[in-house]
Amino acid sequence: MRTTEQPVLRDIVLIGGGHSHVGVLKRFAMNPVPGVRLTLICRDTHTPYSGMLPGYVAGHYSYDDVHIDLSKLAEYAGARFYRDEAIGIDRSRKRVHCRNRPDVPYDLLSINIGSSPRVRDVTGASEFAVPVKPINGFNNRWLGLLARLENHQGPMTVAIVGAGAGGVELALAMQFRLRKELAKRGDDAGELHFHLFDAATELLPTHNPKVREQFARKLKQRGIRVHLGSPVVKVEAQRLTTEAGDSLAVDEVLWVTRAGGPRWLEDTGLALDEGNFLRVRDTLQVENDDAIFAAGDIANVTNHPREKAGVFAVRQGRPLADNLRRAALGQAPKPFHPQKKWLALISTGDKYAVASRGEFAHAGRLVWRWKDWIDRRFMKKFTDLPAMEESATLPDTSAAQSKEEAAQAISAVAMRCGGCGAKVGSTVLSRALGELKPIERDDIIVGLHAPDDAAVLRVPPGKAVVHTVDFFRAFIDDPYIFGRVAANHSLGDIFAMGAEAQSATAVATVPYGIESKVEDVVFQMMSGAVDVLNEAGCALVGGHTGEGKELALGFAVNGLIDPDQIMSKGGLRAGDALILTKPIGTGTLFAAHARLAAKGRWIDSALASMMQSNQSAAACLRRYGSQACTDVTGFGLLGHLVEMTRPSGVDAELDLTAIPVLPGAEETAAAGILSSLQPANIRLRRGIREQERWIKHPRYPLIFDPQTAGGLLASVPAHKAEACVAELKSLGYPHTAIIGRILPQGEAIEPIILRA
Known part of the structure; x- marks a missing residue:
């Protein structure tokens, strides 16, 4: 993520990834406004360019030729990308309602969602x-x-x-x-x-x-x-x-x-025309709300009505960005006057096109080549992103709307004494956490429902306590999704042991900032975490939140287990089949994401995998007789397998071709884009027999790839393996595979044998 020392003073939220908004993201990337943060809410990661869709349908272009990668563009612009769908606006509280996540607060809002038949x-x-x-x-x-x-x-x-x-x-x-x-x-x-x-x-x-x-x-x-x-x-x-x-x-x-606008706009009280399109002034502000802008098909510029065409949405990008910038800085937006005549290049499917502008018309294959050149040049602006120079500056409070905000901003980046442990203020925390609804359990005697100096838990008779802790910094700029992944990752060790999650204590670091912005980050992040903890039946019982340069979150988790039913790393048995429940590749993919080298759909797949709980998989593995299980995390697949072979006194054979891999991971690894933890993990290559034979295999670097919220690596009796895999797939783990087998310990000192 692109980070900045500037505290956030103003939030501009963009609803929709239409042609105008991609222009806004690019302009803010090239010329960011200190203290102004952009957030893009869009249900799709890749947005199509309408001018090239007919060529895509005709078969002249590939999917990537005609789609703009919003995930990559947002990362480039330093904007937060929330993959969700807006379904309403609370103008009195300045909140956007989303289908699958908490409300998103805004100072300025822009809508570019196109139209629907x-x-x-x-x-x-x-x-x-x-x-x-x-x-x-x-x-x-x-x-x-x-x-x-x-x-x-x-x-x-x-x-x-x-x-x-x-x-x-x-x-x-x-x-x-x-x-x-x-x-x-x-x-x-x-x-x-x-x-x-x-x-x-x-x-x-x-x-x-x-x-x-x-x-x-x-x-x-x-x-x-x-x-x-x-x-x-x-x-x-x-x-x-x-x-x-x-x-x-x-x-x-x-x-x-x-075509018309979505029905949810009717409940916002915003000015609409008979087609449910937003009525906007020449400044692209909605007629009855200066804090809300609109562009593209969804906007009806009442003084300059035009047909619904992509050319107007594209050309509104620059004035929209400029007016959002002005409004964020407390300046008056400027009017925008679209041209009265415009060029339309309309294709006929067979690499032939017609040019239309006013009374002018011309047709031919040369016109199609001209259109193709224009369209590819447009797409290149959003696919070939030049490297940005990072510059450190003193706090800039020009976006502050009051002296109090400016003072908070200066304080937010000033050197802290550290005497308070850099804690977040109690008022901010109580407001942020007050809306959360963690589950309650009968075996939690003292928890968040009756906060005290520490939580008090009851251990039922015949049960033992399983305890684990995990903590890591954010690798994506969506605090809600990060909270979900962090909680899921922390629960992984509990499930891998075959335990039931009981309670969790959170430790979080949030970036310095003014109170309202810090409060929202804490709320978004902890909402995601609590959603996952509640789904797992795990009660959040307390925690600690401090300030720092980067967002980070971790949990100490307690679980309960029957001491006679523990799945341990030392339970591998010769003859067992080796099963992996999720694909690998998160380390290389997010390293590539940080370098703008990963496709947004690859990141979507990785996040979906990382947010999938291992709870049902662990129970299934236990039913099929697994006595050895671990979750694949920082040490990578090979590191965790070596960890299991040593206490078990066995060797293992690993089939490289059978290992499930996340989309894009082979491509990014082949490009040499690897996690910063990869070099440490590669030292474990000494555990591979004849490892020099496998160095050039495309899957080889991925067995060292560190995972976040990875799947379960387990062994089951060989005669039960196929049935176990089938049930795991039916439970929602579609990539589950038998990736090898457990062998008696041989004379060689290296415990791992690779094959392909």
Whole structure:
């Protein structure tokens, strides 16, 4: 993460990863505002560039060619990236409601979430039509549709509702792609039929007659039937009906019209037009709330109405960033006037395009090459990110809105005496923790429900206490997700022993800052942690929070276990099968993330794995007779396996090809991007027989990769292994694999044998 010595004074929250907001992130990355922090809330890690989507559908571009990696861009901008969906705004408290996490406070808010087809306005459309917008979810819908069409046998009819530029482009691109796929498998492309419907009486009504004529001719040449002045009034399974009563049997219906804003905006009290779009002034501020901005499709600039096109969202990025900057510094935003004429380059799917601007029109393959050059240049701005120079500066309080805030900011970075242990103030803590609801257990005599100098726990008869502690600094800038991972990691040792988690005591370090910002970080982080602890039946009973330069969190966890049912590292038995429940690779992936060298979807996969509890897996392994288990963490897979072989008095054979690996981990390791702990772990290579034979194997560096919240490494009797793996997969551990076997101890001093 990019860190700064500047205390946070103002939070700008961006809802949505649309074209305007990627421009805001880039501009703030190149010219950050001291004391101003950006947070991006978006449900998708990769956002598509609408100008290249038709080319992607036609098969001319790959997924990565047309998608901007928001995780990487946010990291580059020093912004927090919260992968979630906004579902409401509390303007009185300045909070954004999210679907799966605590509310996110803001000082300034910007909305760039695009629009969605109003399919509910037409009977059956929401059930039987595939909406093209919002474009951030288009890829999954397109891949599903493509799979259905590719597997279709016999004649196939596709209807597209909407004959504007978007609908026409999509129809031509889809037809080109599907004809190509049919030709590959030797089917007759003549059995593929496309129909284009619109209530309007003209194609592309916002473009000049020359452009409309070009596309009318192209659609006719390609055999796409056009039904103008024919509003669709009903969609059923494999049937579409127009207002005139015409009925068409169809296999698929795509919806590219009647867009509007999401329904949750209606509950915000913000100024909306009849389409549920936000009414904004020339400054891009919502008409009735100066603290909220909007851009792109979701915004209706009332003095300058324009069609919903990506070109306007792109060009609003710069004025939006500038006005957010001004507002954060207490300055008046400036008006923005969009151009009256704009260039549109509309493709036909077959590397041919039409240029449209005012009354100008021109078409040809050269126009497509021009469009391709423009689009690739645009994407390069957000994929080729120049290295940023870090600079240390004195505290800058220009974003402070009061003398009290400025004083807090200066105090936040001033040298602390340390006499108070750098503790966070009690008022801040009580407010932050007051909303948390940790579970209560009957065996907790004194805990958070009745705070005292220490927690008091009861140990039931016949049980022994298992105790462990873990602590580490944040490796992502989302405190809620970090809290979940930290708690999950800390519980890992308890579950690996076969124990039940009883209680946890937290130790946290939070960065210096003004009280309101520190309070929110503590609340977000501990909310994530408590969610995980509660799911595990583990009561949070106390803790300590101090100030420091970096966010960090750890837990001392107590568990309860039957002394006769312990799974230990020394329980490996010759003949057992070796099982791993989660893929490895978190160390190299997050090292790459810090260097902007990891794809956002790789980080998503890693975080999903790290947030998955080992509780059910441990219970399953125990049911199948496991007596040896450990969680794979800092020492890496090899280090933990060596740890197990020594007390067990056995050797182990490890199959490199069978080891489950997180997406992207082989690529980042091959690029030489490794965790800072890797060199220490590699010293354990002396435990491998003939290790020089395996140095060039792509999985070799990953067996030393340190893991955070990794899976369980366990042995089970060989005859039960397949059934155990099948049950683990059914419990939600899809990557579980048998990765080796336990051997009697040989004469060689090296306990590990590799094979592939």
